[in-house]
Amino acid sequence: MQADEQFGLVMVVERMEESLVLLADYLCWELSDMLVLDLNSLRNKFKKPLRQELRNILQKKLAPDYLIYRYFLKKFDQQVEAYGRDRMAVAVSRLRDMMAVLMDLCSFIKKNAPQLAGKYRPSSNKVEGFKANGDMCSLYTLPELSFLSLLRQKQRKEITIHKEPGGTLGLYRTSKQYLLRKSLGTSGLKHHYQCNIPLHQPILNWY
Numbered sequence: 679m680q681a682d683e684q685f686g687l688v689m690v691v692e693r694m695e696e697s698l699v700l701l702a703d704y705l706c707w708e709l710s711d712m713l714v715l716d717l718n719s720l721r722n723k724f725k726k727p728l729r730q731e732l733r734n735i736l737q738k739k740l741a742p743d744y745l746i747y748r749y750f751l752k753k754f755d756q757q758v759e760a761y762g763r764d765r766m767a768v769a770v771s772r773l774r775d776m777m778a779v780l781m782d783l784c785s786f787i788k789k790n791a792p793q794l795a796g797k798y799r800p801s802s803n804k805v806e807g808f809k810a811n812g813d814m815c816s817l818y819t820l821p822e823l824s825f826l827s828l829l830r831q832k833q834r835k836e837i838t839i840h841k842e843p844g845g846t847l848g849l850y851r852t853s854k855q856y857l858l859r860k861s862l863g864t865s866g867l868k869h870h871y872q873c874n875i876p877l878h879q880p881i882l883n884w885y
Contacts, residue, residue, distance in 0.1 A: 681746070682753070686704060687700055687701060687757070688750040688753070688754065689701065690750075690751060690754050693754070694714075695770045695773055695774070696754075696766060696770060697754075698712040698773060699712070699766060699769040699770060699773060700754075700757055700758070700761060703761060709769060709772055709773050709776060710776055712773060713773075713776060713777055713780050713818070714818070715808055715818050715819065717800070717805075717806075717808070717819070717821065717822075718800060718805045718806075718807075718821070718822075719805060719806045720804060720805055720806075721790060721791075721804055721805060721806055724804045780815075780818075784810045784811055784812065784815030785810065785815075786808045786810050786815070786818075786819070787809045787810075788806055788807075788808055789806065789807055789808065789809050790803075790806060791803045791804070791805055791806065791807055793809075794807045794809065797820060797821075797824040797827075798819055798820065798821070798824070799821070800821045801821060807819060
């Protein structure tokens, strides 16, 4: 499967905590980098139960999607096994503890979308958002488009593009910034991230 070659990790929404642990391990990040809020959750008044008859119809019409889901769910289980069930349980527990500390520190208050304003308001009135205490905590409450805009502004300041003859595009890490440059002598952009990779070598590549 081509998608299997392109995605080293596919996160499973109903197993988000395990997904975040695997993502931290995959990127060599700390668990504290994986703290998230459940944004864009549909408000209760808009939730409707799905009848089994309709579920059966959807499974037939979306058969290819179900096949892909089951394939990556099986792969996800294998990755959890490779990580270690006991180790995963400890990591999930640590993640929950850190999330509880963050919730207490930031005093997050769940709000309906119409109750939020500006960059903190979700694009749909049917979902929920959060209000937080303090600017740093408010970063967690930004909807995806607002956060993406903020991230792009930061990247424009920290990413330097160097044009060099030949080679393929890669992402390099320096001590203070990410350096986007040509990976000389590289062919076939495949993901080959390694935690112990030297700073001057590419840490992430794409097709």
